[in-house]
């Protein structure tokens with residue numbers, strides 16, 4: 001087993017149970033074309049390869065790429081791209097490989113230090129949803145982040161990340177993965193989630209405004225929304241607006257689910273939140 005490099009967030013998965021749960025969660029079909037971010041030593045890669053039509057691995061660590069090339073050279077349906085997933089233009093990199101295009105699923109044990117940017121690259125953002133996201137994304141990530149992504153309103157973990165991700169995808173909690181499932185064990189526990197990107201049924205009329213409201217609302221999450229959002233609307237009219245939406249006028253940011261946030265944003269004149277310079 002190669003020495004794990006901290007700067008690349010390397011923790012080798014060693015638990016058979018966790019590997020099996022990730023593979024099962026991906027619900028792979030023989031026609032699937034899968035992307036794996038950070039194949040590392042290839043432990044997950046080897047389990048995915050027999051199940052799919054094509055697998056593209058993107059690995060930043062040159063030494064690992066050498067190992068992967070050596071050990072997986074016989075796998076016809078494996079393509080390794082060496083580089084940084086965050087800056088890579090995947091479509092351009094795949095242009096010369098006709099058998100490895102139209103990726104429809106992602107399965108990965110990702111480096112935790114770049115979880116946010118990976119999510120944004122795969123899903124886009126509220127203001128710029130990914131124009132052609134893949135069908136499903138199964139990720140092993142830090143448990144705390146997994147909880148935030150799949151949180152329900154009014155729970156401790158429900159925050160801006162919950163709203164941002166749930167705006168872009170359905171999110172399912174799959175399972176816990178303890179730190180001891182890895183070598184070396186990370187300092188935090190982990191979990192597997194599955195995201196299914198989809199256009200939101202009722203989008204925000206002004207996505208920039210929604211983004212601003214979420215940012216302001218969750219900035220001080222213990223405060224009531226009517227106090228948090230004063231720069232957008234005075235307290236009284238805000239309380240009335242919340243009430244007219246069937247919400248408690250004393251609600252806090254965490255009490256509003258995804259649909260409530262969109263409804264709130266759509267009841268405020270588009271552009272209001274931009275005019276206040278946010």
Ligand code: SAH
Nearest residue numbers: 008011012013038039040060084085109111
């Ligand atoms: N999938 C392997 C390794 C997981 S550790 C396993 O389960 O054992 C995370 C992996 O992501 C490492 O191999 C690391 O080198 C790679 N990685 C880190 N940053 C990356 C980036 N920006 N682009 C691509 N791969 C990256």
